[in-house]
Amino acid sequence: MSQDKSVLLKIKNLRIEGYSDEKWIEIVHGVDLTLHRGEVMGLIGESGAGKSTIGLAAMGFTRDGCRISEGSSIEFDGMELTTTPASDLQSLRGARIAYVAQSAAASFNPAHKLIDQHTEAPVQYRIKKRLESQEDAMELYERLRLPNPREIGFRYPHQVSGGQLQRAMTAMAMACRPDLIIFDEPTTALDVTTQIEVLSAIRDIVDQFNTAAIYITHDLAVVAQMADVIKVLLKGDEVEEADTRTMLENPKDDYTKSLWAVRDFKRDQKPRPTEGLPLISVKNVDASYGDTPVLHDVSFDIFEGMTVAVVGESGSGKSTTARCITGLLPPTSGEVLFKGQPLPPDYRNRTKDQLRQAQMIYQMADTALNPKVKICDIIGRPAQFYSGLHGPELKSRVDELLDLIELDPSQYYNRYPPELSGGQKQRIGIARSLAADPTFIICDEVTSALDQLVAEGILRLLDKLQNELNLSYMFITHDLATVRSIADEVVVMQYGKVVEQGPKDEMFKPPHHEYTDLLLSSVPEMDPDWLTTLLEERGVDDIGEAARASKQED
């Protein structure tokens, strides 16, 4: 292993313009960046900060409709990428610079086996023969602790889990032993427990091969584990750059400080009311998709004005429980009570009033709002549908709702959803559920698609609304930081069963159920040594799937 620490990538005064509305608009305003061999640089910032654009520019590439302006310089190992002909750039990418995308599921070609996609680049650039490369792939799979490293490559992308796919993609990026890898939010779409596996795998492999990396993320705790140097970006400008420890202990800029402070939002835990019936009561619910059972004997109560967080990995049955409550998936046995009265299992048999009482806010605001309907109609429709409001009454109700979610009515009334940012869309989603005047709202991963700053704003808004309107929330999430900040009670689910439930402060105190413990300890912390310590505690090989799989083999 060489310990060459020379400069690998030097970006000077990088300006990138994007073409929109028939003119060129500058989106990255002169960013400098220096990366040494074997160094990992974290790029953080909210969406629209230009992180990914800069990441791609490091390969001499821009998205369609973007261009690198005159006067920018990208020097990779002594080569000026801005003037290199396209054909040379092509062979540089893949062979010497690799890219790991956010969604491995979308980036793999579903029609080819993993290992065939892995060997494509080395064979094309004549770095290795096919068989050599396959052998190498298996070795990499082993290093990345994928289960059955010798066979997993012969599966198709849909036959392995999301975390495994992300690791296979990292292995693919290593196929030509590049000098530089660009990771673009590789763990954002993953659960906390899977995230750890991917993070440690990436860190090991970068270490082992002295590869330089640019790690793009909006999760500060993650970047603290991965990066040697952190660069903070805001709207295409550099805010500050420092090595990880300095940055964490002593951020200089106000913007950086605000990013660091996000995780501080926390409200007091409310006690469960001692008398009265629970608002929603899920009693011994079993449910199945076709013949596949997904929920087993799920029971919990939600009292008025309380927030109950339901946590668990993906596939643990959190969202299915919500579908049972809303009536989209009638349970096979058990029932859902609303103020002591059983609700009809199928939503089609429920009365208008029963439907009005329970509303839902969705994870992806993009798909939850009809892109072809104006904001005023999206919010106005439930008000019109349930309360029969018309004309000026309806308009004043919509204005009132827009005020409630802190958006200016005069500005947003006639807009369409695609014109709004992610956070604003989520606010509209909240307004739509409020328009029905409900008592109970199911929030299905409402913040997981958002940046931390924006997500915090949404959480504060939900909290404010709960106080003003005495709402009850069922908060489905896999992010325990969110749970910490907003929940009163916590329900932990695994494999369709409730593993543990109770008030938040008890739940966060040991002793935990084994699985709760795993979830809790997997939440990244801002301490840069956290991952190392955690892995030592767990024993490097004793993490997640790889361990489970190897146990099964024995």
Next chain:
Amino acid sequence: MNYFIIGFYALVIGASTLAAYYQKRTAFILLFSLTLVSFVMGIVGGEAMLWGVTLLAGLIAFSAGVSYSFREFLIIILPRDASKEMRTAPLTAGFGLFVIFTYTIAGVFAPIIAPYGEAEVISSAFAPADENMLLGADQLGRDMFSRIIYGARNTVGLALLATILAFLMGATAGLYAATKGGKLDQLLGRIVDVIMSIPSLIFSLLLLSIFGTNTVTLIIVIAIIYAPRVFRLARSVGGNVVVMDYIEAAKLRGEGTWYLIRKEILPNSTAPLVAEFGLEFCFVFLLVAGLSFLGLGIQPPTADWGSMVRENATLISFGEMTPLIPAAAIALLTVAVNFVVDWMLYRSSGLKE
């Protein structure tokens, strides 16, 4: 060698040199290939061929000019949003819109524009063009030009009605099937399969000989034949929309199926449906023309382009191009509609991103 040939070559060579000098790649390639082609043509066909090339180039330049000015005209008179769309439209779309616009005017104001009535016999059969008759007379001595103008109203109007009916039936059923799913979806799907399994021309011949040929049956038969394609498209587009969270939200709100289709699904399926409308219109148009040619479509003496081709077909043997004029009218409209549809497909497919 005469002045025309010398002038012709001087022009093309000069123009390509200029294009090369100013580094207009596409223009240069076009002009220079034209130069090379004209060399060959000059040797093979002599002066007449070169005249042809000049005429063709002139025609293309003329239509380009017309399309450009028509597009600019639309940009000025349309409201703001629509004119912004027009500004990004390619020249071909401008041309298509211009042709459609002309046909519409001709169809709507046919009695005013046409010098004679559509069934009026004004001269001897197959009389050549003179100052009264722009395009000569047909096999009964009726004015060809007037009949073409009336034909725009009859043929295009019929095709348009049939397409609209096909779309109403197909899109409603398709979106309904997508929203409801289950047995109803299966049932509608299988019915459609049955209709689609019968070749459309044979099926229409069969139906028309059973129910007789009048305009109403013709429209309904054509609509039934074309509705299944629209059903398939609407169902698949609707199927992609139905799984979105906002549909789930609307269902949970307790909205009825009709509201879902009309307010939530339809606005998100219009782009592909409109594009399909343009394509289907062309097919329907050709089917109507084809049926008329076979004698089962619009009945005489009503002017119709398809039957006009058939009735005047004998004239072809005398080296006259009269029967080709209605055929050209069909071809031109088909090309024009397809230009517009291409533009719409381009816009809706997101290829521009």
